[in-house]
Amino acid sequence: MSRLLLSVSLLALILISCGGDRKDSAEISGKKVFRYNESAGISFLDPALAVRFEDGWAMSQLYNGLVTLDNDLNVVPDIARKWTVTEDKLEYTFTLRNDVYFHDHPAFPEGKGRKVVAQDFVNSFFRVTDPDVASPGQYIFQNLDKSSRSFGLGFFAPNDSTLKIVLAKPQQAFLEQLTLSFCYVIPIEIVDYYGDDFSRNPVGTGPFRFKSWKEDVKLVMLKNENYFEKDENGNQLPYIDAISISFIREKDVEFREFLKGKYEFISGLHPSYQDQLLTKEGALKSEFNDKIHLQRHPWLKTDYIGYILKEDQPVFSNSPTRIKQVRKAINYSINRKEMITHLRNGIGQPAESGFTPMGMQSFKYTSIIGYNFDLDKARALLFEGGITKPREVEPIKLIATMEYKQICEYIKMNIEELGLRVDLELVLPNVQKQMIAGYQTNMFRKSWTADYPDGINFLQLFYSKNESPRGPNYTHFRNGPFDVNFELALSETNDAKRYELYHKMEEIIMEEAPIIPLYYDEVVRFVQNYVTDLGFNAMNKLDLKRVRINK
Numbered sequence: 144m145s146r147l148l149l150s151v152s153l154l155a156l157i158l159i160s161c162g163g164d165r166k167d168s169a170e171i172s173g174k175k176v177f178r179y180n181e182s183a184g185i186s187f188l189d190p191a192l193a194v195r196f197e198d199g200w201a202m203s204q205l206y207n208g209l210v211t212l213d214n215d216l217n218v219v220p221d222i223a224r225k226w227t228v229t230e231d232k233l234e235y236t237f238t239l240r241n242d243v244y245f246h247d248h249p250a251f252p253e254g255k256g257r258k259v260v261a262q263d264f265v266n267s268f269f270r271v272t273d274p275d276v277a278s279p280g281q282y283i284f285q286n287l288d289k290s291s292r293s294f295g296l297g298f299f300a301p302n303d304s305t306l307k308i309v310l311a312k313p314q315q316a317f318l319e320q321l322t323l324s325f326c327y328v329i330p331i332e333i334v335d336y337y338g339d340d341f342s343r344n345p346v347g348t349g350p351f352r353f354k355s356w357k358e359d360v361k362l363v364m365l366k367n368e369n370y371f372e373k374d375e376n377g378n379q380l381p382y383i384d385a386i387s388i389s390f391i392r393e394k395d396v397e398f399r400e401f402l403k404g405k406y407e408f409i410s411g412l413h414p415s416y417q418d419q420l421l422t423k424e425g426a427l428k429s430e431f432n433d434k435i436h437l438q439r440h441p442w443l444k445t446d447y448i449g450y451i452l453k454e455d456q457p458v459f460s461n462s463p464t465r466i467k468q469v470r471k472a473i474n475y476s477i478n479r480k481e482m483i484t485h486l487r488n489g490i491g492q493p494a495e496s497g498f499t500p501m502g503m504q505s506f507k508y509t510s511i512i513g514y515n516f517d518l519d520k521a522r523a524l525l526f527e528g529g530i531t532k533p534r535e536v537e538p539i540k541l542i543a544t545m546e547y548k549q550i551c552e553y554i555k556m557n558i559e560e561l562g563l564r565v566d567l568e569l570v571l572p573n574v575q576k577q578m579i580a581g582y583q584t585n586m587f588r589k590s591w592t593a594d595y596p597d598g599i600n601f602l603q604l605f606y607s608k609n610e611s612p613r614g615p616n617y618t619h620f621r622n623g624p625f626d627v628n629f630e631l632a633l634s635e636t637n638d639a640k641r642y643e644l645y646h647k648m649e650e651i652i653m654e655e656a657p658i659i660p661l662y663y664d665e666v667v668r669f670v671q672n673y674v675t676d677l678g679f680n681a682m683n684k685l686d687l688k689r690v691r692i693n694k
Contacts (some may be wrong), residue, residue, distance in 0.1 A: 177387070241304060267297055412490050437667070450659075477557050
């Protein structure tokens with residue numbers, strides 16, 4: 144192609160793009176728009192495929208499921224008005240609302256969204272279980288009874304307003320799992336219409352409908368005028384007219400734009416702005432009180448350092464971390480309280496009570512004595528493990544991403560107080576993932592965020608059958624008694640008995656020390672003062688259907 148033609152083509156592309164941006168901007172100009180930035184980007188808007196936290200925030204505006212979670216993490220109705228569960232916990236019967244409609248779309252007759260019926264959930268769930276779709280949510284339906292009792296599927300619709308799900312064996316937290324985005328209802332005819340492009344052209348039932356998505360630029364959603372929910376006074380939800388999501392990757396740029404009023408909120412704690420906004424005690428600095436307000440809430444998220452325990456790999460056999468006493472000694476060497484005060488401005492709680500975080504319903508029943516800061520005990524454990532000259536053993540390699548540079552440098556300093564040597568390597572997220580999968584490090588920094596509010600969601604990281612890359616057991620921890628308790632807990636429907644099993648598993652984790660729990664995180668949001676009723680819970684849900692913009 145000649146330079147002239149190339150220039151003309153590029154100019155045309157720019158004009159088309161700019162024209163689209165102007166059209167979108169004109170449509171929401173002068174309206175109440177909630178704007179935020181998603182620095183990590185969005186990958187999918189297809190419920191069957193989306194697994195990333197960032198995708199979930201966007202999809203929760205576009206879709207609904209049978210049930211959802213309230214601010215206290217209770218399972219409450221969504222499209223299902225009510226439900227019953229048999230005493231043996233094998234059969235679930237849901238009665239649906241009759242006033243829920245899919246978003247308008249030209250592929251529907253007369254372009255009007257049709258009513259949601261029970262068969263839509265059958266189609267949506269079948270798509271999640273279909274091996275050809277390869278949905279990450281297949282595990283939710285792993286215990287379906289696919290006998291003739293349920294027409295070979297495990298779920299069926301006796302009529303338009305009734306959905307039945309039949310399990311072959313009890314599955315604890317099944318209702319909670321049905322709140323996940325994988326279980327949102329979709330119109331199968333629109334999926335067929337778009338094929339693999341449905342994710343780029345989503346149609347759901349949610350409070351907002353899809354308008355446009357320019358990758359790495361902007362995602363726009365408009366108010367669903369036909370949304371079924373109303374507030375306690377009978378007013379139509381949502382209150383605002385649109386949502387606009389940008390994708391600036393630099394957090395410092397995002398922060399500056401927020402201060403200029405370009406975004407309604409920013410979420411999370413980041414080194415580029417945490418000291419500017421927060422005191423060391425975690426309070427908002429007084430100079431911002433008339434401009435923004437701070438939301439803080441326990442989050443079902445634990446940040447940790449993991450050890451690679453793959454016994455047939457050199458990274459294990461040649462490292463001092465192969466010795467349990469060394470792993471425990473390192474745990475005692477970390478001053479978590481000081482780390483939170485000085486490096487996180489008081490945000491979060493020291494993870495000194497096991498791996499499962501505060502905010503989880505089972506925490507008060509399963510929390511145990513973990514690791515506090517105790518250098519004398521750490522040194523004694525090193526000696527007990529046969530490490531009498533720590534400077535002479537092989538250096539420990541720790542990898543992390545740049546965002547956690549300060550924290551990992553602090554951890555390195557703490558460990559080196561014991562005399563052990565640490566090589567810290569900061570890498571890109573995709574490189575870190577490859578290095579963990581390839582056993583190219585002794586230790587790695589990671590975090591785990593709950594998909595649904597049950598302790599088993601965290602304990603699954605140590606189940607041997609979940610070893611990476613099949614599952615989230617990145618440490619490759621293997622322990623027979625742990626696996627036995629885990630499998631018993633999977634089908635235990637009595638909360639007290641299940642929490643007792645969780646307690647036993649937490650004790651094993653603390654004793655064998657496959658990880659270093661660092662802190663239980665908090666939801667942290669900096670919100671413009673003209674924004675009210677921004678909903679959230681311990682799952683860090685982004686609820687925009689009741690948010691108000693008062694300017």
